[in-house]
Amino acid sequence: MERKYWQEEMETASRETLDKLQLERLQKSVKRTYENVPMYRERMDAAGVKPEDIKTLDDIRKLPFTCKQDLRDTYPYGMFAAPMKDVVRIHASSGTTGKQIVVGYTKNDLEAWDNIVARQLIAAGLTDEDKVQVAYGYGLFTGGLGLHGGASLLGSTVIPISSGNTARQVALMKDLEATALACTPSYALFLAESIAEAGLKPEDLKLRAGIFGAEPWTEGMRKQIEAGLGIKAYDIYGLTEVMGPGVAYECSEQKGMHVNEDHFIIEILDPDTLEPVPDGCQGEIVFTSLTKEAFPVMRYRTRDIGSVTHEPCACGRTFVRMSKPQGRTDDMLIIRGVNVFPSQIEEVLIKLGYTPNYQIVVDRVNNLDTFEVKVELSESMFEGSVGDLSRREREIGEGMRSTLGISPKITLVNPHSIERSIGKAKRVIDNRKLHD
Amino acid sequence: MAVKQLSVFIENRKGMLSEVTDALSDAHINLRALCLAEAADYGILRLIVDDTEKAVGIVRDTGRTVVVNDVVGVIVPDTPGGLNLVLHTLNGHDVGIDYMYAFISKENGKANVVFRTADVAAADKYLSDAGFELI
Numbered sequence: 001m002e003r004k005y006w007q008e009e010m011e012t013a014s015r016e017t018l019d020k021l022q023l024e025r026l027q028k029s030v031k032r033t034y035e036n037v038p039m040y041r042e043r044m045d046a047a048g049v050k051p052e053d054i055k056t057l058d059d060i061r062k063l064p065f066t067c068k069q070d071l072r073d074t075y076p077y078g079m080f081a082a083p084m085k086d087v088v089r090i091h092a093s094s095g096t097t098g099k100q101i102v103v104g105y106t107k108n109d110l111e112a113w114d115n116i117v118a119r120q121l122i123a124a125g126l127t128d129e130d131k132v133q134v135a136y137g138y139g140l141f142t143g144g145l146g147l148h149g150g151a152s153l154l155g156s157t158v159i160p161i162s163s164g165n166t167a168r169q170v171a172l173m174k175d176l177e178a179t180a181l182a183c184t185p186s187y188a189l190f191l192a193e194s195i196a197e198a199g200l201k202p203e204d205l206k207l208r209a210g211i212f213g214a215e216p217w218t219e220g221m222r223k224q225i226e227a228g229l230g231i232k233a234y235d236i237y238g239l240t241e242v243m244g245p246g247v248a249y250e251c252s253e254q255k256g257m258h259v260n261e262d263h264f265i266i267e268i269l270d271p272d273t274l275e276p277v278p279d280g281c282q283g284e285i286v287f288t289s290l291t292k293e294a295f296p297v298m299r300y301r302t303r304d305i306g307s308v309t310h311e312p313c314a315c316g317r318t319f320v321r322m323s324k325p326q327g328r329t330d331d332m333l334i335i336r337g338v339n340v341f342p343s344q345i346e347e348v349l350i351k352l353g354y355t356p357n358y359q360i361v362v363d364r365v366n367n368l369d370t371f372e373v374k375v376e377l378s379e380s381m382f383e384g385s386v387g388d389l390s391r392r393e394r395e396i397g398e399g400m401r402s403t404l405g406i407s408p409k410i411t412l413v414n415p416h417s418i419e420r421s422i423g424k425a426k427r428v429i430d431n432r433k434l435h436d
Numbered sequence: 437m438a439v440k441q442l443s444v445f446i447e448n449r450k451g452m453l454s455e456v457t458d459a460l461s462d463a464h465i466n467l468r469a470l471c472l473a474e475a476a477d478y479g480i481l482r483l484i485v486d487d488t489e490k491a492v493g494i495v496r497d498t499g500r501t502v503v504v505n506d507v508v509g510v511i512v513p514d515t516p517g518g519l520n521l522v523l524h525t526l527n528g529h530d531v532g533i534d535y536m537y538a539f540i541s542k543e544n545g546k547a548n549v550v551f552r553t554a555d556v557a558a559a560d561k562y563l564s565d566a567g568f569e570l571i
Contacts, residue, residue, distance in 0.1 A: 381501075382443070382445060382501045384443030389445075389480075412445070412478060413447060414445070414500055415499065417499060
């Protein structure tokens, strides 16, 4: 049965109702967190803030910030606010550098999570009759089990294939007649290529929608995925530190992602002054959890850059909408003094008609930064002549120079040679860090 | 008739060429002619083989980009200036040459020249009309 909303009362609540609910929940959460998490208690004490000082939603600004490093410093259980007997699940961030960040969930936390993921699935037009192929990695990564939980709650048929083994993904997608796909956008693109290479067309599949998240992607990439898989592609936002996928979700209007404001408060702050910026202006996205029991966070600085709008949405949902993150403050590379975001490279490649299978390699030779962009050479880009390949290298290099302001060396590499099969594509290799 | 030639993108790293030739030899594909064009960071390996279609699959399975092009193959008269006769004919028809390589064929025991041009069919016709033997 097709439904417009999963939890209509909450998703379409008036601003007044939401404000009231948020304040109640914030006060309760701050009190609980203060009492149970030493780091927050120390920081609030140092700032002279007591839980009772939170009298309005604006008082959130009195609360301390949380950074990724805080979560590393308190590894593994230092930030947990519930007794371990109530913690029923552990997840960990997929961070490749430094210690992992470990988070926990109580039964109530999991129930809330499943519900917010179900809201996304309903918003993407799915029903209990859909067959959802969950090709996010299962395990400590929140993607697999997060989507699994939401799709199960909705009553869809879950195909818990996890990531990897692309040939099997394609075969089962076809044979089991999967109608929806959930994975990272880079893996969706990889699957689309593999489907084409297997001689299949989108019409040979029953897929109609895809839920993609866990890494930044552009509108151009959305169009490529939609064309390659013959689906409508939805963006789901989330991060392990705050909950996992589902913190914000896209409706059929696809004009930003609705933040699940009954569970989270979003702030957009100037990353330098940490002061709020107006609607529509870019800043760092900061989240405070309202209902989480095991792993509450206060003002978690995501490092994602985005904006919000309170304009009403045609879908009827009243939750504030956040933009697709435009980049991450910590993804930003400074190369020869110039700020470079990987998303800019992706945009240039898409604009020139290439699939964005690329990798940035930065190094330092004789105290000078070297900047190389590797681009996979697909058969559609190859005519067999040196002249044509040089022209392509020049064209990409020129596109990069005009967008970024500096010229990378363009290196064409073998198809599928850039590591990306599991979970997130590795877009940046910065060897400069090794020499510091 | 146009000759089918494989062009294979080869990254400029040690062992990249032999991986391709190993795979072809394991599949018992016979190389009739080859040429390696070089650019700064990559090369393009051009091959004429006894089973083009099978070779494409084998090369693709090594994870490389491969494309099949038509090229002109012509037997060059075995006399001094033999190649010149071919080139003059092409010049007379304003046929430009992108690249060219030569090999001795086991089958005809003669000098064969292969070249790529924009309109392979037209070049074939000019050469056969002028009395050259195509391969």
